[in-house]
Amino acid sequence: MSESRVPRRRRFLVCEPRHFAVQYAINPWMHPDIRVDVDLAQEQWRSLVHTYRVHGHTVDTVEPVPGLPDMVFAANSAVVVDGRVFGSLFHAPERRPESLHYDTWFKASGYDVHRPESVCEGEGDLVPTGRYVLAGTGFRTTREAHHEVQEFFGVPVIGLTLVDPYFYHLDTALFVLGEGAAENIAYYPDAFSPGSREVLRRLYPDAVEATREDAMAFGLNSVCDGLHVFMSPDATALAGRLADRGYVPVPVDLSELRKAGGGVKCCTQEIR
Ligand code: ARG
Numbered sequence: 001m002s003e004s005r006v007p008r009r010r011r012f013l014v015c016e017p018r019h020f021a022v023q024y025a026i027n028p029w030m031h032p033d034i035r036v037d038v039d040l041a042q043e044q045w046r047s048l049v050h051t052y053r054v055h056g057h058t059v060d061t062v063e064p065v066p067g068l069p070d071m072v073f074a075a076n077s078a079v080v081v082d083g084r085v086f087g088s089l090f091h092a093p094e095r096r097p098e099s100l101h102y103d104t105w106f107k108a109s110g111y112d113v114h115r116p117e118s119v120c121e122g123e124g125d126l127v128p129t130g131r132y133v134l135a136g137t138g139f140r141t142t143r144e145a146h147h148e149v150q151e152f153f154g155v156p157v158i159g160l161t162l163v164d165p166y167f168y169h170l171d172t173a174l175f176v177l178g179e180g181a182a183e184n185i186a187y188y189p190d191a192f193s194p195g196s197r198e199v200l201r202r203l204y205p206d207a208v209e210a211t212r213e214d215a216m217a218f219g220l221n222s223v224c225d226g227l228h229v230f231m232s233p234d235a236t237a238l239a240g241r242l243a244d245r246g247y248v249p250v251p252v253d254l255s256e257l258r259k260a261g262g263g264v265k266c267c268t269q270e271i272r
Contacts, residue, residue, distance in 0.1 A: 004246065005178070005182075005226055005227040005246045005247060005248075006226050006227060007055070007056070007225040007226045007227035007228060008179070008225060008226045009056050009057055009058070009225075010052075010057045010058070010223075010225055010270055011057070011058045011059075011060065011270070011271040011272075012052055012057055012058065012059050012060070012223075012268050012269065012270055012271070013059075013060050013061070013062060013074050013077075013105070013268075013269040013270075013271055014045075014048075014049060014059055014060070014061055014062070014072075014074050014267055014268060014269070015061065015062045015063075015064050015071050015072050015073075015074050015267075016042065016045060016061065016064050016072070017038065017041040017042055017045050017064070017072035017257065018038070018042065018064045019038075019064050019065065019066050019067065019068065019069055019071070020036060020038055020041045020042075020069050020072055020256075020257070020260070021036060021038070021069035022034065022036055022069070022259050022260050023069055023094075024092070024094050026091075026092045026094065026095075027139075027165065027166075027168045027261040028165050028166050028168075028261075029166070029258060029259065029260065029261030030259070030260055030261055031259070034259060036256060036259050036260075037256055040256045041072075041256040041257055044252075044253055044254050044255070044256055044257065045072065045254070045257070045267065047252060047253075048230070048252050048254065048264065048267060048268075051230060051250060051252055052230070052268075055225065055228055055230075055250070057225065060109075060271075062074065062077075062101060062102060062105045063101075065097075065098075065101050068095075068097060068098050068101070069260070070094070070095055070098070070260060070262075071098050071101070072257065072260075072262070072266075072267055073124070073260070073262045073266040073267060074102075074266075074267060074268060074269040075122060075123040075124055075171060075265055075266050075267070075268055075269050076088055076090070076095070076098075076121045076122045076123070076124040076169075076266070077098060077099065077102035077122050077269060078102060078106065078113070078122045078123070078269060079122050079123050079126040079128065079133070079149070080111075080269070080270065080271050080272050081128050081133075081153050081155065081272050082272060083111065083271075083272075084111075084112075084114070084152070084153065085106050085111045085112065085113045085114065086114045086116065086120075086122075086126070086148075086149060086152050086153070087099055087102070087103055087106075087113045087114055087115050087116060087122075088102070088116065088120060088121055088122045089115075089116045089117075089118065089119050089120055089145075090119070090121060091119045091121065091139075091140045091141075103115075114152055116145055116148055117144070117145075117148060118142045118144035118145040118148060119140065119141060119142045119145060120140075120141040120142065120145035120148075120149070121140045121141050121169065122269070123171060123265070123269060123270070124136075124140065124141070124169035124170065124171050124266065125137070125140055125141035125169055125170045125171070126141065126149055126170070127170055127171060127174065127175070127176060128155070128176075128272065129176050129179075129183055129185070130176075130179050130180060130183050131155075131156070131183055132155060132156050132157065132158045132203075133149055133150070133153060133155050133156070133157045133158070134158050134160060134170065134174065134185075135149060135157045135158060135159050135160065135170070136160050136161075136162050136169060136170025136171075136173075137159060137160070137161055137162065138161045138162035138163060138168075138193075139162055139165065139168035139169070140168060140169060141170075143159060146159045158199060158203070159196075160174075160192055160193075160196040160199065160200070161192060161193040161195070161196045162191055162192060162193075162196075163191065163192065163193050164190065164191050166215075166216065167188065167191035167215060167220075168261070169266075171220075171221055171265045171266065172191075172215070172218070172220060172221050172261075172263075172266075173187055173188045173191035173192065173215060173220050174186065174187035174188070174191075174200075174220055175187075175220055175221070175222045175223070175224060175265060176224060177208065177224050177229075177242075177245075177247065178224075178226065179226060183204075184204055184206060184207060184208070185200070185204050185207050185208070186207065186208035186209075186210055186220060186222070186238065186241075186242070187200060187207060187208075187209065187210065187220060188209070188210045188211070188212065188214070188215035188220055189209060190212065191215065208238070208241050208242060208245060210235070210237075210238045210241075211237055211238070213235075213237065214235040214236075214237050214238035215235075217232050217234035217235040217236075218232040218234070218235070218254075218258060218263035218264070219231055219232050219234070219235020219238040219239075220235075220238075221262070221263030221264055221265040221266055222235075222263075222264055222265055223264055223265050223268050223270075224247065227247065227248055228247070228248045228249075228250045229242050229247050229248065229249050229250065230250050230252050230264050231249055231250070231251065231252065231264060232251070232252070232253070232254070232263055232264065233251035233252070233253050239251075252264055254267065
C-alpha cells in the first residue's frame with residue numbers, strides 16, 4: 001500500500017563536533033566517566049553532512065565553540081518557521097551559552113531572533129508539522145514556552161507530556177513524515193502520558209508506531225525530507241515499517257554522539 005512520496009529540498013544548519021565531549025550528565029545517556037572518540041564523532045558527523053548534500057539538501061554550519069561540548073546538537077538552538085526564528089533558553093546552565101552563538105549566526109544571516117522568556121530547547125521539543133507545532137514538556141521545555149510559541153507563530157501548539165527520562169526531548173520520541181495532505185508522524189507511544197498518547201492517536205490515526213527497541217536505538221530521532229528518512233541504522237524494525245509505507249530509509253551512524261544522548265535529528269536544525 002505504498003503511496004508515491006516526493007522529497008523536498010531542505011536547508012539545514014549544523015555544527016561540527018570539534019569540541020564534543022561528555023563532561024556533565026543532563027540526561028540518562030550521558031556518563032562523564034565514559035571516553036568519547038572525538039575523531040570518530042567528527043567522521044560520523046561529516047558523513048551525515050555528506051549524505052544530506054548528496055540528497056540535494058543545503059547544509060550551513062555554525063562555528064563550534066570550545067567549552068560547549070553539546071553545541072553539535074543544533075536542533076536545540078531554535079525553531080524556525082517561515083523564516084521566523086524562535087530562539088532557545090536552555091534548561092541546563094551548562095548549555096545556556098550556546099544560544100548566543102546560534103543567535104549570532106541567525107542575525108548575521110539576516111534573521112531576527114525572538115528571545116524566549118521561559119525554558120525551551122528549540123526543535124528538541126518544538127516540532128513543526130505544517131498544521132501544528134507539536135510541543136513536548138516534562139523534562140526541558142515548559143508549558144509557558146508552548147504558549148509563547150503559539151503567540152509568536154500563530155500556529156496551534158499541541159502540548160504533549162513526556163514521561164520516560166530516556167526520551168527527554170520530543171525529538172527522541174517522534175518525528176514528522178509527510179507534509180500537507182500526507183502529514184503524518186512516527187512515534188513511540190510509551191514515551192508519552194496516556195492523555196498525550198490519545199491526542200496523537202486522534203491527530204494521526206495512521207501514524208507509524210515504533211517499538212521501545214527502535215526508540216532506544218534513536219530511530220525516532222530522524223529527519224524525513226518527504227521520501228528519504230535519514231536515520232539510525234540500528235532501528236531496523238522501524239526502517240522496515242517505513243519502507244512498507246513507501247519511505248526510503250537512509251542509514252547514518254552517529255553512535256559516538258549517542259553517548260551524549262543525541263542522534264540524526266539532534267544534529268540538524270531545519271531552516272524553514
Ligand atoms: N546532551 C544533550 C542534552 O542533553 C543532547 C541533546 C540532544 N538533542 C536533541 N535534539 N534531542 O541536552
